[in-house]
Amino acid sequence: MFWSRLMRRLPSLTALRFFEETxxxxxxxxxxxxxxxxxxAVSRQIKSLEQSLGVTLFERHSxxxxxxxxxxxxxxxxxxxxxRLEDGVTTLDxxxxxxxxxxxxxxxxxTHWLSPRLGALAAQMPQVDVSLLTAADERCDCEIRFGxxxxxxxxxxxLFVERHILMGPPWLAAAELDDLLDEQPLLHVLEGGQRLxxxxxxxxxxxxxxxxxxxxxxxxxxxxVIRAARKGVGLALIDAHMAVEELAxxxxxxxxxxxxxxxxxxxLDIPQRSMAVGRVQAFAQWLQEESSxxx
Numbered sequence: 001m002f003w004s005r006l007m008r009r010l011p012s013l014t015a016l017r018f019f020e021e022t023x024x025x026x027x028x029x030x031x032x033x034x035x036x037x038x039x040x041a042v043s044r045q046i047k048s049l050e051q052s053l054g055v056t057l058f059e060r061h062s063x064x065x066x067x068x069x070x071x072x073x074x075x076x077x078x079x080x081x082x083x084r085l086e087d088g089v090t091t092l093d094x095x096x097x098x099x100x101x102x103x104x105x106x107x108x109x110x111t112h113w114l115s116p117r118l119g120a121l122a123a124q125m126p127q128v129d130v131s132l133l134t135a136a137d138e139r140c141d142c143e144i145r146f147g148x149x150x151x152x153x154x155x156x157x158x159l160f161v162e163r164h165i166l167m168g169p170p171w172l173a174a175a176e177l178d179d180l181l182d183e184q185p186l187l188h189v190l191e192g193g194q195r196l197x198x199x200x201x202x203x204x205x206x207x208x209x210x211x212x213x214x215x216x217x218x219x220x221x222x223x224x225v226i227r228a229a230r231k232g233v234g235l236a237l238i239d240a241h242m243a244v245e246e247l248a249x250x251x252x253x254x255x256x257x258x259x260x261x262x263x264x265x266x267x268l269d270i271p272q273r274s275m276a277v278g279r280v281q282a283f284a285q286w287l288q289e290e291s292s293x294x295x
Contacts, residue, residue, distance in 0.1 A: 015049040016078050017276075018042050019057060023075050026065045036155040036275050036284055100129040101279050105144035107134045108222040109266055112242040114144070117290055124286050128279045141280045142270045148263050154271045159291040161265035162239040164198045166256040167246075169232045173253050180255060181208055185234035186216040187225045198237045198260065206258045226252070241294060266291075 022031040022042060032039040050057050057071035067075065105114055110132055121130065133140065150156035172180060188195045195218065203210060217234055219225045222242060229236035230251045237260075238252070246252040268287060274280045 011049050011052040012045070014276075015045045015052070017082065018045040019049055019071075020075070020078050020082060022046060022058070022065065023067055023071060026067075028065070036270055036281065038155075099127060099279070100131055101125070101283055102131045102133070102137065102140045103142060103144070103283070104133045104135070104137055104140045106146045106266075108239075108242055109144050109146070110134050111223055112226070112244075113266075113294075116245065120290070121283070121286060125279065125282055128282075141274045141277060142268060142283065145267045145269050146264060147267055148265070150267065151269050154269060155275055156267055156269045157288075159266045159268055159287065160241060160295060161262040162198075163241065164202055164237045164260045165240050165254050166202065166258065167229055167236050167238045167243060167252045168234075168255050169230060170250055170253045171232070172235075172255060175255075177206075177256055178208070180235060181210055186210065187228055187234045187236040188216050188218045189222055189225055190218050190220055202237050202258065202260045205260055206256065244294075 018031065018035065018041075021034055022028060025031045025034065028039045028042045028046075032042045035042065046058065053070075053074075055070040056068050057074065059066045059068055114132065118130065118132075136143075144159070145151070150158070168180070168184070172184070186199060188199065190196075195216075217228070219228065222238070225236050226238060226243060226246060228234065229238065230246060235255065240247070240259075243252055247254075268284060270280060270284065
């Protein structure tokens with residue numbers, strides 16, 4: 001018995017965890033979402049587990065999955081084993097900083113969207129410290145990325161796309177759009193030394209042209225643009241997600257009904273090494289709920 005315990009012949013714990021979640025959801029897609037992986041990854045793990053055990057665990061039907069007799073027999077054992085593991089892990093009292101969620105986010109997202117919500121995050125995860133960085137860090141647990149598509153590795157999901165709205169101080173609200181575009185400077189955000197293309201896209205949708213000889217005002221960050229727009233320095237195209245407080249308090253108002261969405265948005269990227277970490281899973285779920293409410 002002693003030597004047999006030393007020479008355990010168990011299938012992959014990852015595969016067993018995927019089996020437990022799939023049995024709970026009876027859907028590869030729902031299990032993948034809960035586990036923060038792709039549907040294909042779940043399917044491959046289940047297939048590998050079935051091959052390792054030499055039995056079929058699920059029957060595939062057009063309306064979903066059904067546990068086989070072997071699957072139903074295995075499930076309580078797997079669930080009990082993971083419950084015991086979880087109980088054992090929670091008895092530990094780490095003092096090496098592992099209870100800190102290290103998160104990287106773009107400055108605009110961190111300042112205007114995430115920071116006002118950190119109180120709610122702290123209430124949701126009271127035992128976890130949060131380290132919010134705006135520069136890349138190899139030790140980060142996950143990253144909020146500004147981009148146009150998913151990353152190829154790890155888990156990558158879209159939180160929301162930008163919604164560019166023409167904004168300015170409330171005393172400009174009564175003016176005609178053509179007068180505003182003729183008289184007010186346009187405020188631009190620079191990225192890599194180049195102006196971002198939101199003004200080109202917005203003007204095209206608005207079917208308006210601006211005298212190219214006019215000089216705009218360039219800034220290195222969205223925060224600077226928002227502050228300048230509040231002070232009446234000029235017209236700004238601002239992602240509505242990043243100006244919630246300014247719009248609610250009346251410091252900025254929409255100056256047109258025309259809105260341009262995307263192509264950029266904010267993505268949650270979780271590297272492979274972090275996908276099974278409890279604090280990362282809890283943060284990802286909280287972030288999904290918050291971003292859904294913000295749409």
